[in-house]
Amino acid sequence: MKEYLIAVDMEGVHGVMGVPYNESPIYSLPRSSEQYRNAVASATKEVNVAIAALFDSGATKVCVWDNHGGGGNLDFSLIDSRAQQVMPDNNRPRMEFMGEYAFDGVVYIGYHARAGSHRGVLSHTFNGIDIQYYKLNGKQIGEFEFDSYIAASYGAPALFVASDDVCVGQVLEHSPETETVVTKIAKSRRVAEYLDEEEVLAKIYEGVKRSVAKNVQPQPLSFPSAFEVRYTKVEVAEWMYESKGEKIPLTFAEDANTIRATLKNIDDLRVF
Ligand SMILES: [Zn+2]
Structure with a gap:
């Protein structure tokens, strides 16, 4: 049995940058915005190539967790039907659903740079208005590190991350074994230089396949x-x-x- 989770946020996918005249600064991608619609379309494509790469690598089960703004972003009729959707109760502890599965690893799509990053496109940590930073043992962490520590507590390593170059740099600092693909080059918090969509998707497919072939180890947080x-x-x-x-x-x-x-x-x- 080879089971994988694809954790999906929205800000880090290709073809998405900041929202001008942002009416909802808590959510960096307000659902009414054009950039949000771009993000959903791009996330759908990135998730589908990741699913294909996982099944082509021998996966027996692939689950997709759509977590941006509490979920409900992806249209699952457009997601490869071989994958299952996980719909966690948002009142329960984050990623608690992992206890019902035996994931061999997690693929992160659409994650973004942490709050306070230089350049990071749409950088924030959970709440873009209220939270300046999260630190663990003196080092700033973002949503990727937060979720990957939780996943590691279930024994699931961070296999793969696709995001802008700033987030990818943060991922590699935390977890050098993780396979990564740069989806866009960050110029500022609001501006990105886009890369060719077909090339990005092809790299995600190959990167996910490489990550499964590799023996990436989970990096659990130590306590206290x-x-x-x-x-x-x-x-x-x-x-x-x-x-x-x-x-x-x-x-x-x-x-x-x-x-x-x-x-x-x-x-x-x-x-x-
Ligand atoms: Zn998000």
């Missing part, structure tokens, strides 16, 4: 680990301190924007 989050507004930090403090002991850092926790297990990371 020091977690820190900095919010842009003190009132948000205070509200988080109250609400998340019911689940895990928290302290304020020297400033009131930043709160800290000592993580004792992966569920503690999923509090944030």
Whole structure:
């Protein structure tokens, strides 16, 4: 049995850059925007070549987790019907559904650079307004590192990532064995230089195949680990301190924007 998960965000796919006159800065790709429609179309193509590459590499099961903005972005009638859709309950801990599967690895499509990155196209960490950074043991992490630590706790390594060159650089720093493909060259947070679509899709197909053939190891987080989050507004930090403090002991850092926790297990990371 060879089972794989394709985790799909939207900002990192080819043919997508920032949204001018962004009416919804929390969600960097408001659903009404042209860039959002480009992102859905591009993600559909990237996911389909990844599915093809996984089945051509001997996969017995491929699941697709559409996670941008809580899901509901991809039209699954346009997704290769050999793959299954996972629809997690968003009120449950992130990626808890992985416990029902035995994934041999995760392919990340559409993930993007972390908040505060130089250039990274549509860079953010979960909430583009409120969160300035997440740090683990003193190092900034983004959504890729966050999800790949959770996946690693289920024994599933980060096999493959396709994103802009900035996110790919961050991925390789965290996980040098992961196969990567650059989907676009980041010029700024809002501007990207596009690469040829057919070439990008062909590279994703080959990269996913290479990643399955390789023996990539999961990189679990060790515990205890020091977690820190900095919010842009003190009132948000205070509200988080109250609400998340019911689940895990928290302290304020020297400033009131930043709160800290000592993580004792992966569920503690999923509090944030
Ligand atoms: Zn997203």
